[in-house]
Amino acid sequence: xxxxxxxxxxxxxxxxxxxxxxxxxxxxxxxxxxxxxxxxxxxxxxxxxxxxxxxxxxxxxxxxxxxxxxxxxxxxxxxxxxxxxxxxxxxxxxxxxxxxxxxxxxxxxxxxxxxxxxxxxxxxxxxxxxxxxxxxxxxxxxxxxxxxxxxxxxxxxxxxxxxxxxxxxxxxxxxxxxxxxxxxxxxxxxxxxxxxxxxxxxxxxxxxxxxxxxxxxxxxxxxxxxxxxxxxxxxxxxxxxxxxxxxxxxxxxxxxxxxxxxxxxxxxxxxxxxxxxxxxxxxxxxxxxxxxxxxxxxxxxxxxxxxxxxxxxxxxxxxxxxxxxxxxxxxxxxxxxxxxxxxxxxxxxxxxxxxxxxxxxxxxxxxxxxxxxxxxxxxxxxxxxxxxxxxxxxxxxxxxxxxxxxxxxxxxxxxxxxxxxxxxxxxxxxxxxxxxxxxxxxxxxxxxxxxxxxxxxxxxxx
Amino acid sequence: xxxxxxxxxxxxxxxxxxxxxxxxxxxxxxxxxxxxxxxxxxxxxxxxxxxxxxxxxxxxxxxxxxxxxxxxxxxxxxxxxxxxxxxxxxxxxxxxxxxxxxxxxxxxxxxxxxxxxxxxxxxxxxxxxxxxxxxxxxxxxxxxxxxxxxxxxxxxxxxxxxxxxxxxxxxxxxxxxxxxxxxxxxxxxxxxxxxxxxxxxxxxxxxxxxxxxxxxxxxxxxxxxxxxxxxxxxxxxxxxxxxxxxxxxxxxxxxxxxxxxxxxxxxxxxxxxxxxxxxxxxxxxxxxxxxxxxxxxxxxxxxxxxxxxxxxxxxxxxxxxxxxxxxxxxxxxxxxxxxxxxxxxxxxxxxxxxxxxxxxxxxxxxxxxxxxxxxxxxxxxxxxxxxxxxxxxxxxxxxxxxxxxxxxxxxxxxxxxxxxxxxxxxxxxxxxxxxxxxxxxxxxxxxxxxxxxxxxxxxxxx
Ligand code: HEM
Ligand code: HEM
Numbered sequence: 001x002x003x004x005x006x007x008x009x010x011x012x013x014x015x016x017x018x019x020x021x022x023x024x025x026x027x028x029x030x031x032x033x034x035x036x037x038x039x040x041x042x043x044x045x046x047x048x049x050x051x052x053x054x055x056x057x058x059x060x061x062x063x064x065x066x067x068x069x070x071x072x073x074x075x076x077x078x079x080x081x082x083x084x085x086x087x088x089x090x091x092x093x094x095x096x097x098x099x100x101x102x103x104x105x106x107x108x109x110x111x112x113x114x115x116x117x118x119x120x121x122x123x124x125x126x127x128x129x130x131x132x133x134x135x136x137x138x139x140x141x142x143x144x145x146x147x148x149x150x151x152x153x154x155x156x157x158x159x160x161x162x163x164x165x166x167x168x169x170x171x172x173x174x175x176x177x178x179x180x181x182x183x184x185x186x187x188x189x190x191x192x193x194x195x196x197x198x199x200x201x202x203x204x205x206x207x208x209x210x211x212x213x214x215x216x217x218x219x220x221x222x223x224x225x226x227x228x229x230x231x232x233x234x235x236x237x238x239x240x241x242x243x244x245x246x247x248x249x250x251x252x253x254x255x256x257x258x259x260x261x262x263x264x265x266x267x268x269x270x271x272x273x274x275x276x277x278x279x280x281x282x283x284x285x286x287x288x289x290x291x292x293x294x295x296x297x298x299x300x301x302x303x304x305x306x307x308x309x310x311x312x313x314x315x316x317x318x319x320x321x322x323x324x325x326x327x328x329x330x331x332x333x334x335x336x337x338x339x340x341x342x343x344x345x346x347x348x349x350x351x352x353x354x355x356x357x358x359x360x361x362x363x364x365x366x367x368x369x370x371x372x373x374x375x376x377x378x379x380x381x382x383x384x385x386x387x388x389x390x391x392x393x394x395x396x397x398x399x400x401x402x403x404x405x406x407x408x409x410x411x412x413x414x415x416x417x418x419x420x421x422x423x424x425x426x427x428x429x430x431x432x433x434x435x436x437x438x439x440x441x442x443x444x445x446x447x448x449x450x451x452x453x454x455x456x457x458x459x460x461x462x
Numbered sequence: 463x464x465x466x467x468x469x470x471x472x473x474x475x476x477x478x479x480x481x482x483x484x485x486x487x488x489x490x491x492x493x494x495x496x497x498x499x500x501x502x503x504x505x506x507x508x509x510x511x512x513x514x515x516x517x518x519x520x521x522x523x524x525x526x527x528x529x530x531x532x533x534x535x536x537x538x539x540x541x542x543x544x545x546x547x548x549x550x551x552x553x554x555x556x557x558x559x560x561x562x563x564x565x566x567x568x569x570x571x572x573x574x575x576x577x578x579x580x581x582x583x584x585x586x587x588x589x590x591x592x593x594x595x596x597x598x599x600x601x602x603x604x605x606x607x608x609x610x611x612x613x614x615x616x617x618x619x620x621x622x623x624x625x626x627x628x629x630x631x632x633x634x635x636x637x638x639x640x641x642x643x644x645x646x647x648x649x650x651x652x653x654x655x656x657x658x659x660x661x662x663x664x665x666x667x668x669x670x671x672x673x674x675x676x677x678x679x680x681x682x683x684x685x686x687x688x689x690x691x692x693x694x695x696x697x698x699x700x701x702x703x704x705x706x707x708x709x710x711x712x713x714x715x716x717x718x719x720x721x722x723x724x725x726x727x728x729x730x731x732x733x734x735x736x737x738x739x740x741x742x743x744x745x746x747x748x749x750x751x752x753x754x755x756x757x758x759x760x761x762x763x764x765x766x767x768x769x770x771x772x773x774x775x776x777x778x779x780x781x782x783x784x785x786x787x788x789x790x791x792x793x794x795x796x797x798x799x800x801x802x803x804x805x806x807x808x809x810x811x812x813x814x815x816x817x818x819x820x821x822x823x824x825x826x827x828x829x830x831x832x833x834x835x836x837x838x839x840x841x842x843x844x845x846x847x848x849x850x851x852x853x854x855x856x857x858x859x860x861x862x863x864x865x866x867x868x869x870x871x872x873x874x875x876x877x878x879x880x881x882x883x884x885x886x887x888x889x890x891x892x893x894x895x896x897x898x899x900x901x902x903x904x905x906x907x908x909x910x911x912x913x914x915x916x917x918x919x920x921x922x923x924x
Contacts, residue, residue: 049714072844109790110778149778152770153724153789157714206849206861221683222712222722225844225865233774241861244847250684252511252619260684262615308614312695316572316611327615328571382534382687383845383864385706387668399668399703402845403687 048219051162055098057448058295060455061164063410064272064282064375067249067257068162068217071379072224073301073406074244075170075210075441076235083182085238086173087460092234093167093214094454097227103160105151106230155226161218165227167455168213168299168443176211187459189290191298191413192444198426200437202391207303207439210242215299215408221246243439245303247379247406256330256338260380260403261311261434263323264330267338268365270373281373284412284444292458295447297410300374300418303381303439306404310394311434322430324359332361344368358428364421374409374417381406392433404435414442510681513624517560519910520757522917523626525744525872526734526837529711529719530624530679533841534686535763535868536706537632537672537903538697545644547700548635549922554696555629555676556916559689565622567613568692617688623680627689629917630675630761630905638673649921651752653760653875654906660888662899664853669765669901672704677761677870683708705901707765709841709868718792718800722842722865723773723896725785726792729800730823732835743835746874746906754920757909759872762836762880765843765901768866769852773896784892786821794823806830820890831883836873843868854895866897876904 048069053061078086096106174180174188212235216227225246232241249265251257256264270277286294311319316327325331330338334346334354344367346354355362366373383402390396411417426432449455510531515523540548558568636642636650674697678689687708694703711727713719721727732739748756773781778789787793792800796808796816806829808816817824828835845864852858873879888894911917 074847147777148775149724149781152722152774153778154720154722155712156720156724156790157717158712206847220712221710221844222720222842225722229770229774229863233771236775241847241863243861244863246844246846248683250617250620250682255619258616258618258684260614260616260687262611262618308691309695312614312691313610313698315609316615319611328618380684381846382683382708384708384843385536385668385703399705401691401703401706 047159049159049161051219052103052160053101053162053164055101055165055448056451059283060166060296060445060448061101062166062215062217063297063377063445064278065162065164065217066272067266067377068164068219068224069249070219070221070224071215071217071247071406071408072221072228072244073213073215073247073408074228074232075242076212076214076232076239077172077242078176078181078211078239080238081181083184083460086182087454089235089238090167090456090460091454093231094449096230096234097165097167097455098451100227100230101160101163101165103163105153105156106227106234107150109150109153152226152229155220155223158220158223161220161223163216163218163223163227165231166213166215166217166299166445168215168445169456169459170209170211170213170441170443172209172211184459187290187292189284189287189293189444191284191287191290191293191415192442193415193419195300195414195440195442196419196423198422198437200426200432201440202436202438203440204438207243207245209441210443212239213299213301213441213443213445221248245381245406245439246383247381249379259378259405260306260308260382261319261323262327263319263325264338265378266376267325267330268342268361269376272375277373278375281412281417282375282410290444292446292462293444294458297412297445298414298417299443299445300407300409300411300414301439301441301443302405302407302422302437304405304407305402305436305438307390307434307436308401308403321356322359322434324355324361333359342367356430358430360425360429360431363424363429368424369421370416372416372421374411374421376407376409378405378407378409380404410445418442509621511621511623513681514565514622515563515624515626517563517627517910518913521745522628522758522907522910523563524628524677524679525759525839525907526740527624527626527679528734529728529839530626530686531681531711532683532686533677533679533709533868533870534683534690534706535675535677535709535870536690536694537704538674538676538694538701539634539704540638540643540673540701542700543643545646545922548644549916551697551700552629552918552922553916555693556911558692558696559627559629559917560913562689562692563622563625563627565625567615567618568689568696569612571612571615614688614691617682617685620682620685623682623685625678625680625685625689627693628675628677628679628761628907630677630907631918631921632671632673632675632903632905634671634673646921649752649754651746651749651755651906653746653749653752653755653877654904655877655881657762657876657902657904658881658885660884660899662888662894663902664898664900665902666900669705669707670903672903672905674701675761675763675903675905675907683710707843707868707901708845709843711841721840721867722768722770722844723781723785724789725781725787726800727840728838729787729792730804730827731838734837739835740837743874743879744837744872752906754924755906755908756920759874759907760876760879761905761907762869762871762873762876763901763903763905764867764869764884764899766867766869767864767898767900769896769898770863770865772856783818784821784896786817786823795821804829818892820892822887822891822893825886825891826883830886832878834878834883836871836879836883838869838871840867840869840871842866872907880904 175185214228216224218224249257256266259265270281282297284293284296320327331340332342342365348354385399386402388400409418446456637647676690678686680686711719718726718728732743744759746755746758782789793802794804847861848864850862871880908918
């Protein structure tokens with residue numbers, strides 16, 4: 001399989017004049033990449049910059065992959081009318097993603113000599129003028145545009161950083177405005193439902209939906225964004241950005257990270273180390289309507305703003321009631337350790353439930369949802385501040401953080417996963433006083449690709 | 463001086479049930495903190511999470527401190543009428559900042575026993591109801607609000623991460639709407655000018671200005687934001703958030719990081735290792751109008767959006783002409799190595815300047831600016847996407863990245879530093895085709911505090 005891997009002039013190896021430390025890193029990274037390519041297993045390294053995740057395989061990466069520290073998620077809308085354009089885009093994306101996850105640029109960079117020649121050819125005569133002149137005269141731009149850089153180059157010198165890239169298909173790929181644009185309408189999986197409106201939703205159209213999904217996760221913020229940026233550029237003329245969003249988790253390595261509300265987040269996820277749980281709750285099966293989804297998953301993304309200012313004015317005891325867990329230990333209320341079982345039946349001496357009725361954990365636990373489980377792989381986000389008019393108490397109009405959670409959940413079927421769980425949460429969760437769902441999307445995430453093939457081949461070619 | 467340090471139940475030490483790795487980290491961090499406290503020198507560690515920077519000292523941290531990987535910068539507007547409120551806020555900020563930079567929470571957390579009792583006292587009766595009910599019934603909130611959590615707790619378990627916190631004073635502290643709110647009008651330094659409007663500025667009021675400045679820099683995104691969040695909360699009733707902004711740099715350790723345009727950024731900064739350069743270009747001197755600024759600096763912040771989509775469609779040769787430097791090596795055009803001198807006089811065989819007339823580096827170099835230098839300490843930012851109507855070619859209306867540079871520059875006097883340099887850049891810089899200044903602020907950053915005193919004491923008390 002190593003032969004099927006794209007050439008690998010690695011992001012790190014590229015820099016010839018690097019320091020000794022980087023040179024050492026480069027060789028470590030390269031051998032790790034080779035290992036990952038050969039074995040389809042991820043190459044872990046003490047240095048998170050040097051981690052390498054396989055791209056090709058039964059499943060796409062970024063689903064059961066141990067969570068990297070950063071993400072950039074994005075959705076694009078297809079503008080082309082042609083099925084072949086979509087296939088060509090998916091092929092190009094597959095190749096570029098395979099390269100980038102292994103630590104390469106999206107496309108080969110010119111060699112030193114070629115780059116020099118190119119530079120000489122395109123020497124731009126610069127004009128002295130006012131800024132207004134510079135902006136309205138785009139001669140320089142059109143000259144320069146003849147042979148755009150193959151890669152933005154902004155992550156040269158960084159390692160592969162455990163990058164995974166995950167692609168998904170939104171409802172609009174199958175039908176849009178009642179139109180079957182690409183002859184795929186009959187292949188839309190029943191599980192790829194349009195999400196219903198939930199209680200309290202305040203969705204912003206420009207942060208919602210999308211025909212195509214790209215989820216890049218990496219141990220570095222710029223590496224994650226870089227991936228989406230190169231892929232989005234490959235879509236020029238075929239698809240346009242609908243929304244993009246950066247996210248992060250900070251945590252002591254190997255421990256459950258805390259979200260911005262200060263609670264450990266991810267504790268009671270189904271264990272990715274248990275294949276039978278993943279088969280039951282995460283991986284889609286081939287169905288009559290969507291045989292091509294075997295080994296894929298369905299991904300729900302919600303941009304959930306949290307009014308942190310408001311939350312920070314509450315006391316810890318109250319916050320623990322909201323979640324149904326202790327803040328510092330992460331243990332279920334009344335228990336000692338983070339991973340102690342959540343027992344919803346427990347009562348205190350007065351006969352009150354120890355884990356409160358409308359606590360987040362009680363409402364979302366499988367015991368309250370016919371055994372349903374989803375694999376959450378969420379990130380915090382932090383987009384500065386905005387002026388908000390809040391619709392619930394304490395009523396206020398002020399500048400607040402535009403920060404919260406990019407909730408990402410993978411599941412075998414959202415009709416038994418996210419939808420019923422969120423329906424309950426949207427109605428009853430005490431946390432709703434502090435949260436507002438402002439973005440939403442759902443995607444069918446197809447299985448992984450074999451080298452030589454491309455992501456989504458099963459949808460187009462079987 | 464160690465005795466003057468606030469108590470230090472470190473963020474890491476707090477977690478008793480941590481893994482062995484974290485326990486080891488905790489002791490390392492604690493001794494590093496002690497070292498920093500004693501010696502006023504930063505305690506570096508192979509693990510960037512464990513780095514500790516001193517808080518007290520002649521100068522504030524975060525100015526000549528080697529740049530950490532993340533920042534959160536913010537400005538607040540004072541709402542109080544009382545001078546004493548401002549002093550009390552600065553005292554509270556100083557104490558909390560000293561604690562947080564050494565790895566502690568903003569205020570002591572209750573001990574285990576106290577926390578348990580508190581929890582029992584405040585057990586909230588939860589009501590079953592619709593979400594609308596939950597949101598409009600704020601009994602729970604007002605009950606909970608009686609004794610808010612002393613710290614949001616979201617960075618427990620993380621190390622000090624080299625956190626520095628830098629405070630500054632905007633023009634509005636001295637006079638606002640013609641009013642001398644705090645009896646400080648006569649103490650406003652002449653160097654704290656209102657910035658002029660520059661060619662091409664498209665400033666957004668909610669991202670511009672501010673009476674008070676907080677700049678938190680750390681090797682972790684959540685640690686930087688956490689600091690501003692606790693400080694902003696301490697300002698409740700006295701000041702409100704005007705704007706906040708997260709930023710980052712990604713770079714192979716010890717090398718110049720690349721900005722989102724793919725160029726190494728920071729190469730030709732005056733060296734912080736040379737005290738005479740810092741004295742000349744960065745540190746303010748005591749002047750007749752502002753004796754209290756000795757050892758301080760003046761900080762300019764600009765939020766500069768970059769249309770990366772547009773930039774990514776240009777070729778490398780053109781990009782190099784824009785900056786006047788080679789992209790991959792970072793060397794001045796025509797040179798080999800990043801740190802080779804920028805020689806503006808060099809000409810090619812046709813007599814054209816090797817470093818183009820309107821290149822960024824030529825226009826901003828000291829040789830073009832009467833020898834002026836500023837200390838840039840900028841970060842990239844990445845706030846997702848927005849819909850934009852672009853005012854220069856290629857004209858377009860579309861969803862684009864809201865990403866770019868949080869330009870931060872420290873200098874002894876903006877009248878000879880940022881203002882003339884930016885005036886030139888705003889008019890002639892080829893880069894302007896790709897950049898838009900949307901936020902702007904200027905602050906007088908006072909010197910550091912002595913233990914027992916507070917940041918800004920010289921302004922209020924001499
Ligand atoms: C800002 C929004 C949210 C925050 C801050 C948040 C936070 C948390 C936290 C701290 C926990 C407990 C630790 C854990 O088991 O991971 C948790 C559990 C959980 N959350 Fe959320 N959550 C949010 C939104 C949602 C949404 C929208 C859903 C799904 C519709 C959801 C589903 C779950 C599930 C299934 C669990 C596990 C419950 C259990 O089995 O014990 N969460 N969440
Ligand atoms: C998006 C905005 C900007 C970007 C991407 C950018 C990027 C760069 C880069 C790549 C360099 C060359 C490497 C170095 O010496 O650091 C540089 C140099 C420099 N820039 Fe900027 N810059 C921006 C805005 C500004 C602004 C607004 C100013 C000041 C008003 C400024 C002042 C300087 C100075 C003084 C130098 C050093 C020039 C020399 O002495 O060689 N830059 N910048």
